[in-house]
Amino acid sequence: MHFSICFLLFLFYLTVPANADQPFHSEDYFYYICDSISTSTGNYTTNSTYQSNLNKLFFALDSNSTGNGFATGTSGTVPDKVTGIVLCRGDLNASTCSTCFSQSFNDILNFCPYYKTAMMWYNKCYMYFSSKYFLSSVANSPKKTLTNYYNVTVDPARFDQAVSQLMSDMKSWAVNNSTKFFATGEVTNFSIEFSTIYGLVQCTPDMTKSQCQSCLEDLIDHFFERARGRIGARTIGIHCNIRYETYTFYEGPAMVQIDGTIPSQSTAPPPHPVPVNKGSLKKSKVILVITLAVVAASLSLAIFSFCLFKKRSHGRKIFLSENDNSKMKMENVDSFLIDFSTLKAATLNFNESNKLGEGGFGTVYKGILPNGQEIAVKRLSQNSGQGVKELKNELVLVAKLEHKNLVQVVGVCLEGQEKLLAYEFVPNRSLDTFLFDNERRQELDWQKRQRIINGVARGLQYMHEDSQLTIVHRDLKASNILLDSDMNPKISDFGLARLFQVDQTAHATSRVVGTYGYMAPEYAMHGLYSIKSDVFSFGVLLLEILTGRRNRGSIDGEHGEDILSSTWEHWIAGTITDTMDPLLDCPMNEVIRHMQIGLLCVQEDPMDRPCMSEVVIMLSGNTISLEAPSKPAFYLRRGGGSNSQIVSDDRSLQMSQNDISIAQLGAR
Incomplete structure (x- = not known):
């Protein structure tokens, strides 16, 4: 049987137990994001003030994190001000955390060179920096849910119920019994398939108890939309994160223990007090949510069984109609409109000497705007198969994207029979x-x-x-x-x-x-x-x-x-x-x-x-x-x-x- 390798590498990271006594390796990273939170932050350049401030920030974060594995900081002033945060897993010692932080500073510059906003998650720590100040907010974005590739095969509903109970109890422990807002837990004697389920929850120590509780509850409430029936999963964010596995992935004894033979009873090992159960009402809600979701998934599978992916589809997805223009509506079109006369002048009346190329949709010309900016103008032919719909589509999509490996749109012209798009000029043409x-x-x-x-x-x-x-x-x-x-x-x-x-x-x-x-x-x-x-x-x-x-x-x-x-x-x-x-x-x-x-x-x-x-x-x-x-x-x-x-x-x-x-x- 052939398995998808999508998420198999994530599975590798999710299935290698961490060991605080072993040296840190850069391959312990499992996810990173480059400037995906705010596409307006842009990039910085070599030897710029922003780069200097970023280096100072890294040094300050590394120095200030000694002791509790957590630090926040800022460096510089607007517009070159940079803000950052680092957090180490609560069960690790200061030396391991410092090594992880140092590695993250090096790796993030390699994976996200010159980005003003970037984040890198490891199994042992994470770091995030941005040109936008975010420390006054407890918003947990960016966040990401990653799941193990394999599903529970025996009584998955009971497995999900046990994980839900474990998450709830660990949340209570982290909020009420830990100065680090950190808790680990395990469900023991669960089944022949999985004897123990292990879990972890954590908030940044700068949050209040109510903020930590709210942050964790939000993750848990949405967790099983992605993780239902999987043998391991995690949701990671900048202020709180949760995780469970069927192997041990943290150091030391669990702070919360639940007897898997009696799912409603949870105990904690001495000297810690026993976490409070949420009662049968909450468990009933969990069971109801899981049951409804399973029914919905089954219906979706039946409806879309004709699909090419019918044997392997997740079943809970909803397709977007190609005729659904609600997603394609023009937003802030006025800011992108350029007069035809401006583009005509920029290209010297679409002179052949400025012609860059020709394709199935029309001809591309080089132009120079009055402000000196070089542009490439795509002028659609009258009989082009690409009409106003495709043009608007391209404008809406590209205008929402900003990445150094995507060409940037400058503007659009829709006057009479003329349909033109103006892009940033890229001098070496196409590959x-x-x-x-x-x-x-x-x-x-x-x-x-x-x-x-x-x-x-x-x-x-x-x-x-x-x-x-x-x-x-x-x-x-x-x-x-x-x-x-x-x-x-x-x-x-x-x-x-x-x-x-x-x-x-x-x-x-x-x-x-x-x-x-x-x-x-x-x-x-x-x-x-x-x-x-x-x-x-x-x-x-x-x-x-x-x-x-x-x-x-x-x-x-x-x-x-x-x-x-x-x-x-x-x-x-x-x-x-x-x-x-x-x-x-x-x-x-x-x-x-x-x-x-x-x-x-x-x-x-x-x-x-x-x-x-x-x-x-x-x-x-x-x-x-x-x-x-x-x-x-x-x-x-x-x-x-x-x-x-x-x-x-x-x-x-x-x-x-x-x-x-x-x-x-x-x-x-």
């Missing part, structure tokens, strides 16, 4: 102009290609998981990756992108748009797209960057094999390095690892592909073991030519031989 040109490809050494791969991965992670919205791009390819003056990548062209609800997994469409060769099988064949569709496209792009070849028919001459087929056959033959771009001069083990990551991304079953957060971790180093990939989704029949067919199981469709980025198919 395909380098990658598929025999001479210019020599400029892409291994360091530059790694930078491009990592940047695109982080941009997608931000779109999928870390932004306030969840965006599926649907047309990720080399020509939509722009390169700045330092060859840093920026994902562009959001006209086909779609807005997802936070808990949505997939959506069916009758209008399949994108570029063959990059489109995932479930999307091309069935019209189903999700964040895993983008993961597939990223895998194709990654293999293109490694091989220096475009993924299209007849790419290997008389054999007509595409990159996916060729890479897979070399992989199983043990000759994978034969597929790499001969212009590359780099360690073979790095190429092999990147090839394996690319193959993992293009597996046929979306559930077998990793999430982008997992891909980012895979790309970050060699400390994470990778699964063996399965055969890629698409194969080309031998023969090539203009009538080549993409084959997936027993179905096929004609493949376009050009790079036009839009096609329309009926739903299948």
Whole structure:
């Protein structure tokens, strides 16, 4: 049975017991966020005042945390003022906490370079800093819920009830009996499957009792929306966090103990007093909530059983209708409107000398605004398949996103028959102009290609998981990756992108748009797209960057094999390095690892592909073991030519031989 590797790396972090006596390792981190809380904070530059203040803040936090494993602080003045917080797990000693903090300061600068807002969580501590002052608030954002991949198989409702009781009792203990607002607990003698359930809750010590109680209650109330039936989970925030596992992950004896044979009775070991139970009424509410949720999940599974993911769907997700414009309404449009006369003057009346490129939707020109800002103007052709709907879609989506690996929108023009979008100007144009040109490809050494791969991965992670919205791009390819003056990548062209609800997994469409060769099988064949569709496209792009070849028919001459087929056959033959771009001069083990990551991304079953957060971790180093990939989704029949067919199981469709980025198919 094939398991999804989405969250498997998180599972690794969730299943390795912590040991305070062992030295701290950087791989103990399990999640980080770069500037996803406030997209207006922007970036700082090397040797800037903000960087100097940040370094001073790190030193102050490390010094002030000695003793209780907690510190807050500020450094500098507005607009270069920076505020930070660090918190260590309550059961660890000062030396372990200091080591963890020091490592976090180094890691966060590597994972989130030049961000004014960033956070990194470890198993032993966390740290958060921002250019916005947040210490006067007890808001627990940013926060994230992570769950173990495996489910409880025996009496999951009773398991959830025991976890709920454990959480409630630990919350009471932390609030009423701990100066650190920290508690650990265990449910003993629970079952043959799991003899003991272990838990932990913690608030920052600067909170009041009522604030800590409210913070923990909020986490617990929403916890089982994600964690129901899982053998382990945690919700992490900047002011409080909760966690439970079926193995011990903290030091010392539990502060709260519950006899699993009598779920309603809880005891605490001496010398601690016994926590107070909440009574049968609260337990009844917990059981009722769990029961209703199970019924709702069952109904959802029945309704959506036709879906491609029917055997593995979570069942509790709700799809967003493609015709639901409520999510696409224009917000603050006036601030983005630019007069046609302004763009006409900026581009010298759309002079051919300013032409940057041309695609399926129209032509892109370079321009200069009156304030001196360089821009790229996309002027849609009159017969373009992209209309006002797509234009508004792109504006709304991109205007809400701000990430160094996403191109930024400057404005929009909708006057008469004219439809134009203005972007920040990116001087090195698109990746395909380098990658598929025999001479210019020599400029892409291994360091530059790694930078491009990592940047695109982080941009997608931000779109999928870390932004306030969840965006599926649907047309990720080399020509939509722009390169700045330092060859840093920026994902562009959001006209086909779609807005997802936070808990949505997939959506069916009758209008399949994108570029063959990059489109995932479930999307091309069935019209189903999700964040895993983008993961597939990223895998194709990654293999293109490694091989220096475009993924299209007849790419290997008389054999007509595409990159996916060729890479897979070399992989199983043990000759994978034969597929790499001969212009590359780099360690073979790095190429092999990147090839394996690319193959993992293009597996046929979306559930077998990793999430982008997992891909980012895979790309970050060699400390994470990778699964063996399965055969890629698409194969080309031998023969090539203009009538080549993409084959997936027993179905096929004609493949376009050009790079036009839009096609329309009926739903299948």
